[in-house]
Amino acid sequence: MLRIVVCIKQVPETQEVRLDPVTHTLKREGIAAIINPFDLYALEEGLRVKDAHGGTVTLLTMGPPQAEAALREALGFGADAAVLLSDQAFAGADTWATALTLARAIKKLGGADLIFCGKQAIDGDTAQVGPMLATILTMPYVAWARKLTWSEDGNLTVERLLDHGYDAVETSLPALVTVVKEINDPRVPSFKAKLKAKKEAIPVWGLADLNLSAREVGLSGSFTQVVKVFPPPARGTPEIWTGAPEELAARLWRRLKEQSQAQL
Amino acid sequence: MDYLLTEEQQMLQDLARQIAHERIKPIRAQLDEEEIFPWDVLADLAQADLCGTVIPEAYGGLELGCLENCLVLEALAEGCVGVATTYAASFLGAYPLLLYGTDAQKHRYLPPLARGEALAAFALTEPQAGSDAGAIQATAVKDGDFYVLNGAKQWITNAGEAEFYTVIALTDRSKGVRGASALMVEKNDPGISFGKKEKKMGIRASVTREVILEDCRIPADRLLGKPGLGFIITMKTLDLARPGAGALAVGLAQSAMDEAAAFAKERHQFGAPIFSFQAVQHLLANMATQIEAARALVYAVARHIDSKPKDYSKQGAMAKLFATDMAMQVTVDAVQVMGGHGYMREYPVEKMMRDAKILQIFEGTNQIMRNIIGLALNKEYSKKK
Numbered sequence A: 001m002l003r004i005v006v007c008i009k010q011v012p013e014t015q016e017v018r019l020d021p022v023t024h025t026l027k028r029e030g031i032a033a034i035i036n037p038f039d040l041y042a043l044e045e046g047l048r049v050k051d052a053h054g055g056t057v058t059l060l061t062m063g064p065p066q067a068e069a070a071l072r073e074a075l076g077f078g079a080d081a082a083v084l085l086s087d088q089a090f091a092g093a094d095t096w097a098t099a100l101t102l103a104r105a106i107k108k109l110g111g112a113d114l115i116f117c118g119k120q121a122i123d124g125d126t127a128q129v130g131p132m133l134a135t136i137l138t139m140p141y142v143a144w145a146r147k148l149t150w151s152e153d154g155n156l157t158v159e160r161l162l163d164h165g166y167d168a169v170e171t172s173l174p175a176l177v178t179v180v181k182e183i184n185d186p187r188v189p190s191f192k193a194k195l196k197a198k199k200e201a202i203p204v205w206g207l208a209d210l211n212l213s214a215r216e217v218g219l220s221g222s223f224t225q226v227v228k229v230f231p232p233p234a235r236g237t238p239e240i241w242t243g244a245p246e247e248l249a250a251r252l253w254r255r256l257k258e259q260s261q262a263q264l
Numbered sequence B: 001m002d003y004l005l006t007e008e009q010q011m012l013q014d015l016a017r018q019i020a021h022e023r024i025k026p027i028r029a030q031l032d033e034e035e036i037f038p039w040d041v042l043a044d045l046a047q048a049d050l051c052g053t054v055i056p057e058a059y060g061g062l063e064l065g066c067l068e069n070c071l072v073l074e075a076l077a078e079g080c081v082g083v084a085t086t087y088a089a090s091f092l093g094a095y096p097l098l099l100y101g102t103d104a105q106k107h108r109y110l111p112p113l114a115r116g117e118a119l120a121a122f123a124l125t126e127p128q129a130g131s132d133a134g135a136i137q138a139t140a141v142k143d144g145d146f147y148v149l150n151g152a153k154q155w156i157t158n159a160g161e162a163e164f165y166t167v168i169a170l171t172d173r174s175k176g177v178r179g180a181s182a183l184m185v186e187k188n189d190p191g192i193s194f195g196k197k198e199k200k201m202g203i204r205a206s207v208t209r210e211v212i213l214e215d216c217r218i219p220a221d222r223l224l225g226k227p228g229l230g231f232i233i234t235m236k237t238l239d240l241a242r243p244g245a246g247a248l249a250v251g252l253a254q255s256a257m258d259e260a261a262a263f264a265k266e267r268h269q270f271g272a273p274i275f276s277f278q279a280v281q282h283l284l285a286n287m288a289t290q291i292e293a294a295r296a297l298v299y300a301v302a303r304h305i306d307s308k309p310k311d312y313s314k315q316g317a318m319a320k321l322f323a324t325d326m327a328m329q330v331t332v333d334a335v336q337v338m339g340g341h342g343y344m345r346e347y348p349v350e351k352m353m354r355d356a357k358i359l360q361i362f363e364g365t366n367q368i369m370r371n372i373i374g375l376a377l378n379k380e381y382s383k384k385k
């Protein structure tokens, strides 16, 4: 029986994120929330492993009380259980404090054989929580997984999507895997699972439940603090050319030649 | 408008709508253009538990009613009526079983349908028997513990793809219509074969083929109800299905309306969005009003059916008639609002207009709907005096 844990995050739907001027963390009030898109692929992979090998899929998220909605939505795809980690003290957590909180929750669950995360969350874009979580739990991790295959001895071979191709890494379990969108095509929710999810009691674990002190979590448990957030400087002024392909190619050629001469 | 749907009904419709928008819309033009049977979408519908909406829980379904079925069909038709017809036709094949099947028959056929592992089809129409269904010639002759079927069923939706066929055939030729019976034929039975895929104007993701029965020998326990009930079973099946055809029309028309209205906001002529012209607004206003009226009627009839009245032929026919005539008009007008763009295959309303037409023809033409309503009125007013 594989104990599979899928970590998901509720993120703001909009691309125009607003920031808290004091903490420089994301302001979530009044913005529609969705499940981090990459996490849906992590969930699908968890469900596929369960379908093929048996086991249980438990969802885990740390977030404000509203994050329960993300768990219920995710349960609608057929996960077995969900736990919400929510406490005033968790607010403002950086990737480390988040990973530590998740790690304690996984310990409280009795451990996990396989943990899936999305490769990164579309709000913070750090891609750190998965690897940090594995590190705290002292288990191997493989990031950017685009394909899993099982060897006969129960090891997992993971194809990692890289900039120019992929490589394959073998790992024993327990392990943590972060996934890219190429890994699967997530299923649609099931009506029966949605009905069940609506009524499911979702436990909420706080500081005390996880045996953590306020110093270790949230903003005070964070090693990093955001000091400034700014849009990256625009790279020059883009030009848009229109015209016949031959004409455009010739024009581009002239421009490139001019530029390379200028550099010489 | 708030139709006072329960939370569960709302969830069901949202789920179907999610599938329509995420899984059907992106591929509908390709399904239409290349006439691809939508197995992938059917797999999604199965995963979503939507293949068992009207099937009892005892056989693996959700045991929901006519209204829920209509809500799902409406939502799917917002994506593609070809796909939605494929899905709906399977229920058409299953209604005779639901209405008249024995427990053993239901156990054999309903669970695979509910799981979405198999499709069903309803085979009534023949070359000489369209609106005049009483003119069917296919026969099912008793031979010991078997029936032997002969005949040809024309234009059968899902034929060749479905595993199970509810076939209406004469078990007693001397009795005419009263000699018709409904029998379950399976795709692997000896003596059943299928004609070529018909080339259609619209709903091209759905398949329509001939079902050919040549000394097709099936166990006698495949008969539904009693010998001679075939025609009653047919009428009850169609009565139950017709609000669904209306729901397809509502979803289709809404989708055409949405396309046309969005286009009218974007398209500028004479220095203004064409939405600002009163002539265009009036078209859109009529479309919106007609759609809402049809939706209200379809839901009302579905709720009426769910209250289990003895007879609802008239109401079922009204829902189908009004909503499908509406969808034809609305899709034609949607093309008009969009002008030349609407006529181009690059935009979806062209397909919608082609798809709308079938809704006025199958499951009884709209002329036949008026006949049914007329007949019922004649009875009602004779009684009243």
Ligand SMILES: Cc1cc2nc3c(=O)[nH]c(=O)nc-3n(C[C@H](O)[C@H](O)[C@H](O)COP(=O)(O)OP(=O)(O)OC[C@H]3O[C@@H](n4cnc5c(N)ncnc54)[C@H](O)[C@@H]3O)c2cc1C
Pocket: B089, B121, B122, B123, B124, B125, B129, B130, B131, B132, B154, B155, B156, B157, B158, B200, B208, B358, B361, B362, B363, B364, B365, B366, B367, B368, B371
């Ligand atoms: C795409 C498609 C899918 C189909 N799927 C199925 C299926 O799954 N199963 C199945 O059994 N059948 C199916 N059919 C058949 C369909 O139900 C018939 O086409 C329909 O009932 C009409 O019959 P007909 O085409 O022979 O038209 P006809 O009966 O020849 O009618 C021609 C015209 O005459 C009118 N007319 C006929 N009789 C009268 C009357 N008494 N009063 C007034 N007007 C009348 C009709 O309204 C129509 O306008 C399908 C047809 C199509 C095109």
